[in-house]
Amino acid sequence: MEKTKGFTVSVASEAHLPFAEQICKEIEESAKARGTGIAKRNPEYIKQKMREGKAVIALTEDAELAGFCYVESWGHDKFVANSGLIVVPTFRLGGLATLIKEEAFKLSLTRFPGAKLFGLTTSPAVMKINAQLGYEKVQFEQLTNDEDFWKGCSSCVNYDILTSTNRKHCLCTGMLFDPAKGEETSKSDIEVVKDNQDLKQKSYSAKSSDKTIISFNPKEYELDEVYV
Secondary structure, three states: OOOOOOEEEEOOOHHHHHHHHHHHHHHHHHHHHHOOOOOOOOOOHHHHHHOOOOOOEEEEEEOEEEEEEEEEEEEEOEEEEEEEEOOOOOOOOOOHHHHHHHHHHHHHHOOOOOOOEEEEEOOOHHHHHHHHHHEEEHHHHHHHHOOHHHHHHHHHHOHHHHOOOOOOOOOOOOEEEEEEOOOOOOOEEEEEEEEEEOOOOOOEEOOOOOEEEEEOHHHOOOOOOOOO
16 A cells, blocks of 8 residues: 555644644744744643644644644634644645645634634735635734734734834735625635655645545745744
8 A cells, every 4th residue: 555644634632732842943943044023922822722722733644743823813702813824844835834724714713703814924825825715915904903912913023113103014914804705715624635846756645624635836835934
């Protein structure tokens, strides 16, 4: 039987608590590598998200961390953000970021029905994934006005830009998905199967809850950044 190196993407739980510190390190290192900032996370905060079932984690068949994203609600659950999206460098270019984002999107709609989903990102790859899920680029004033959310940006190296413009704009792009605007456009429950020429000719697959298969150019979904 031919074996392919696969990933399991699921809602995180207490069983995944040991990965919290590694997740924080991956987020920090990615931010340093690209020279732009994101709000820092600490292990206890990541653990809290796991205990609450408000995070998505991707593991390899060997139980190695491959990727992560968590869900946070703001403004009395009227707004929801999928934050801290990260793919470990070894496993980039294979579509894993797309699958993680889709699973986080589905989790958000399930846990917070009717809430508007939003995000701030500097990553063209993330913007493209968001757009395919139905997000639109918006002005910051259309995002949550929850002060606790915006305080989270204070550890970003670009925070002075945000404050100097009275939160009207920064290096990040604001994106919003409003379920009230129409039919849900989520592509959840997707299996991505493709060859990755950039990872030593290995074939990578990512499995979700059904058997739908899509294919695409990995360069279009290269994720070398994390986002708030």
